[in-house]
Amino acid sequence: MDTIVNAGAIAYGAVLVAGHFVRTPVTEALRIDALFIPQAGESSRLLNPILGLLVAGYGAWSLWAGA
Secondary structure (H helix, E strand, O other), rough: OOOHHHHHHHHHHHHHHHHHOOOOHHHHHHHHHHHHHHOOOOOOOHHHHHHHHHHHHHHHHHHHHHH
16 A cells, blocks of 8 residues: 555656646646645746655655665
């Protein structure tokens, strides 16, 4: 089960990073700044790749450390 959760974290982190560069309905719906910041706009869009790298990195580290 840990492997599935960590793989999901890596996938979600990749979607967050992609959401900064590619604007599709899927990436717009999963933007973390739009989920937690009431007045999210272009200025808060920079949070997505930063938090995406953190989430994906933690998922990858957890997969590597658990092996």
